[in-house]
Amino acid sequence: MIKQACVVTLLSLCAWAAHAEVVNVDNAEMARLVASGAAVIDIRTAPEWKETGVVAGSKLLTFFDEKGQVDAPAWLQQLKTTIKPGQSVVLICRSGNRSRTAAQFLAQQAGYKTVYNVTSGMNGWTREGRTVVPVNAMTAACPAGAKC
Secondary structure, three states: OHHHHHHHHHHHHHHHHHOOEEEEEOHHHHHHHHHOOOOEEEOOOHHHHHHHOEOOOOEEOOOOOOOOOOOHHHHHHHHHOOOOOOOOEEEEOOOOHHHHHHHHHHHHHHOOOEEEEEOOHHHHHHHOOOOOEOHHHHHHOOOOOOOO
């Protein structure tokens, strides 16, 4: 009985240690991460991208659709074509709430090393006058049939 309890405890500790870390970042840290070449995933919807523009170099991959639904396994498959598990990733949405949920999913279930959540999202990014590019410029640079 004691042996089983020790094994269960050891496995639980290993699983806990395997989880990645979610790091909440502000806009200044986001800018530093972007400048250092960090992979940025904008998880908003297409209408949101068109409305505000996007951070230059970010990959556009909607997590929640317009109805608030998510297909996490399908989203993860698309993400893995851009950023491999074990790598760090920066997630941004409109206000930081949806990206926090997606970051927790990646950290707890997908094996990503460090997941950054931009706490003020694109609202904060644009409010500070930080650079964005029109979504049309992003999609024009995307090869046909690719997810950008």
